[in-house]
Amino acid sequence: MRLITKLGLKPRTYAEQKALWGFIYVLPWLLGFFVFFLVPLLNSLRYSFSSIDAKGDGMTISFIGMKNYVEALTVNTSFNRTLTNSIVQMVVNVPLIVIFSLFLAVLLNQKFIGRALARSIFFLPVILASGVIANLDSSSLVQEITGQNGSDIMSGLGTFEIEQFMLQAGVSENIVNYLTSAVDRIYQIVSQSGVQILIFLAGIQTISPQLYEASKIEGATGYEAFWKITLPMVSPLIMVNVIYTIIDSFAGSEMTELIKDTGFRSFNFGLSSAMAWIYFLAITIVLLISTYFISKRVFYQD
Amino acid sequence: MILTRFLSVESWKRWLWSIVRLVLITGLSFVIVYPIIQKISTAIKDKTDIYSPIVVFIPEHFSLDNFKKAIEFMDYWPTLINTFTLSAVTTILTAASCALAGYGFARLKFKGSKILFGGVVLTILVPPTTILIPIYMNLKDFTLMGLLPLLSGKSVNLLNSYWPFILTSITANSLKAGLYIFIFRQFFRGIPKEVEEAAYIDGAGVGKTFSRIMLPNAIPSIVTVLLFSFVWQWNDSFFTTTYLTTSKVMSIQLSSLPYNLAIMLEGGAATNKDPFYMSIVQDTGVLLAILPLVIIYLFVQRYFVESIERTGIVG
Numbered sequence: 043m044r045l046i047t048k049l050g051l052k053p054r055t056y057a058e059q060k061a062l063w064g065f066i067y068v069l070p071w072l073l074g075f076f077v078f079f080l081v082p083l084l085n086s087l088r089y090s091f092s093s094i095d096a097k098g099d100g101m102t103i104s105f106i107g108m109k110n111y112v113e114a115l116t117v118n119t120s121f122n123r124t125l126t127n128s129i130v131q132m133v134v135n136v137p138l139i140v141i142f143s144l145f146l147a148v149l150l151n152q153k154f155i156g157r158a159l160a161r162s163i164f165f166l167p168v169i170l171a172s173g174v175i176a177n178l179d180s181s182s183l184v185q186e187i188t189g190q191n192g193s194d195i196m197s198g199l200g201t202f203e204i205e206q207f208m209l210q211a212g213v214s215e216n217i218v219n220y221l222t223s224a225v226d227r228i229y230q231i232v233s234q235s236g237v238q239i240l241i242f243l244a245g246i247q248t249i250s251p252q253l254y255e256a257s258k259i260e261g262a263t264g265y266e267a268f269w270k271i272t273l274p275m276v277s278p279l280i281m282v283n284v285i286y287t288i289i290d291s292f293a294g295s296e297m298t299e300l301i302k303d304t305g306f307r308s309f310n311f312g313l314s315s316a317m318a319w320i321y322f323l324a325i326t327i328v329l330l331i332s333t334y335f336i337s338k339r340v341f342y343q344d
Numbered sequence: 345m346i347l348t349r350f351l352s353v354e355s356w357k358r359w360l361w362s363i364v365r366l367v368l369i370t371g372l373s374f375v376i377v378y379p380i381i382q383k384i385s386t387a388i389k390d391k392t393d394i395y396s397p398i399v400v401f402i403p404e405h406f407s408l409d410n411f412k413k414a415i416e417f418m419d420y421w422p423t424l425i426n427t428f429t430l431s432a433v434t435t436i437l438t439a440a441s442c443a444l445a446g447y448g449f450a451r452l453k454f455k456g457s458k459i460l461f462g463g464v465v466l467t468i469l470v471p472p473t474t475i476l477i478p479i480y481m482n483l484k485d486f487t488l489m490g491l492l493p494l495l496s497g498k499s500v501n502l503l504n505s506y507w508p509f510i511l512t513s514i515t516a517n518s519l520k521a522g523l524y525i526f527i528f529r530q531f532f533r534g535i536p537k538e539v540e541e542a543a544y545i546d547g548a549g550v551g552k553t554f555s556r557i558m559l560p561n562a563i564p565s566i567v568t569v570l571l572f573s574f575v576w577q578w579n580d581s582f583f584t585t586t587y588l589t590t591s592k593v594m595s596i597q598l599s600s601l602p603y604n605l606a607i608m609l610e611g612g613a614a615t616n617k618d619p620f621y622m623s624i625v626q627d628t629g630v631l632l633a634i635l636p637l638v639i640i641y642l643f644v645q646r647y648f649v650e651s652i653e654r655t656g657i658v659g
Contacts, residue, residue: 056544059549059550060451060452060453060454060550061452061453061454061455062454063448063452063550063551064448064449064451064452064453064454064457065448065452065454066448067444067445067447067448067452067554068444068445068448068449068457068460070441070444070445070514070515070516071441071442071444071445071448071464071515071516071517071525072460073515074441074511074512074514074515074516074517075460075463075467075515075517077482077515077517078475078479078482078511078512078515078517079463079466079467079470079475079517080463081478081482082475082478082479082482083470083474083475083478085478085481085482086474086475086477086478089477089478146372149365149368149369150369152365154362154365154366158646160369160373162641162645162646163373163376163377164372164373164376165645166376166377166638166641167376168572168575169575169634169637169638169641170379170380170634170637170638228372228375229375229376229379232372232375232376233376289468289469289471292471293471293472297473298471298473298582301473301476302473302476302582302586305476305477306480306586311477314477315474315477315478318471318473318474318476318477319474321471321473321474322470322471322474325469325471326469329469
């Protein structure tokens with residue numbers, strides 16, 4: 043302490059020390075944030091408004107205004123279709139994935155024999171269904187053919203009967219189609235909901251058991267306990283999961299491929315950046331709309 | 345009398361529910377495991393079994409020929425070592441830098457730390473495609489914001505080396521790093537303040553509190569982040585194919601496997617180009633690529649699955 047005062051520095055309070063160290067701890071991230079995120083982000087915005095000539099000795103950037111955006115939206119043959127495709131696919135998939143993973147998390151939280159095994163199997167898709175492996179899987183011929191031989195016919199039959207049953211029960215045709223298509227795509231949904239199950243499971247485990255005990259004494263059934271306790275308590279996580287699923291589904295969409303191809307195959311960096319920005323704006327709009335609707339219903343305990 | 349009847353209805357309900365649950369869980373587990381079983385069964389099939397109608401899962405003629413082919417075409421062993429080194433290095437560096445940043449954001453508040461955390465959320469939201477091209481340009485003539493030309497006179501081309509991965513992971517900006525910072529921050533926020541105060545009274549500074557008290561407590565979230573980061577780096581083809589063009593890394597080998605197969609199998613004298621056979625070798629390649637991950641998962645999962653409530657994913 044004497045050394046510090048000798049050097050002419052004021053002795054710091056604990057709070058000041060903490061603030062200083064906090065800045066030091068965050069510093070690596072901050073450097074990276076500027077070099078690898080913020081500057082590239084602004085650059086990409088600049089590129090999207092300009093035409094770029096990349097040559098051996100460097101590149102010339104000239105400002106051309108909104109031309110790239112106009113080209114992406116009106117001239118490019120596949121951009122509009124891919125964009126709407128990925129948005130529609132996401133709107134269809136996100137509710138299914140979130141509801142399904144909540145259901146599974148509740149199921150996996152109950153006590154039964156072989157729970158550890160079941161859990162480790164359900165988290166397996168986190169490992170297997172990401173990146174290049176998922177891409178190759180979808181193009182595998184073996185799976186196509188063996189699938190056609192056996193399981194597809196079975197599942198087709200099953201959903202056909204359920205479909206008839208529900209239609210006769212007076213359920214609207216759209217809902218029936220939605221549900222049966224979900225059953226047919228069950229692998230896709232299961233494989234995309236690994237992280238979401240993990241998040242919900244962690245959330246359910248933080249709910250205090252006293253709540254369930256009290257409700258049980260008051261005579262609530264398990265079904266009621268789910269709607270009145272579990273659901274409100276995990277509702278903040280529903281929002282987290284919706285956001286995560288939206289971002290995740292966009293990250294794996296064909297849009298990414300298209301943008302990369304435009305940039306690195308046809309070397310049209312300006313157009314590619316413009317596409318990427320339209321894409322980012324689309325994601326932001328979807329996120330804002332969904333968080334607006336969900337956040338009204340979210341229940342916070344404190 | 346009435347009571348016993350009531351009890352039996354209750355127990356019937358419980359039995360029914362456990363049967364339904366069993367069916368659901370077994371069914372869905374089957375859906376998940378089925379592709380792996382199928383890959384294994386096709387991988388050990390001989391070529392003659394491909395079109396045999398009686399062979400479904402267990403082949404008539406066992407052979408490891410597919411494995412040999414896939415290993416040869418993918419250059420498997422060097423690729424495995426390369427990928428493992430790359431993933432391990434980035435994973436450890438990412439976890440370390442993200443833990444520091446997460447602790448800084450959670451516990452060591454300074455002026456503007458809230459705004460900076462907004463920056464973390466922004467890195468999660470912005471798709472990597474948006475910033476890919478500028479980053480590529482940046483790495484091609486890497487100047488470290490104009491510093492390097494002052495020192496050595498010219499910029500450095502960092503592409504096709506491991507430097508992009510190392511630099512981004514030291515600075516906690518690698519693949520999905522925003523998510524890891526978020527996980528760590530949520531976890532450290534959950535540790536009671538009294539623990540930290542007690543450490544301070546006993547004479548520990550900020551650094552010591554972090555390394556001796558916070559980190560040992562954070563092992564579940566560290567394991568989660570390590571696993572996620574390792575797996576995602578292993579499977580990532582998006583950044584890997586951009587940064588590295590010629591290196592032998594698993595995801596590049598995999599994504600170019602279909603083309604390689606077409607060329608190699610066509611060139612060989614003994615084989616003619618049979619798309620179904622090619623697909624089988626490709627599946628074997630995928631199996632070989634995920635095998636190390638599955639083995640690692642088998643060791644880690646116990647730790648990971650049973651201790652999620654403390655991982656800090658939920659705040």
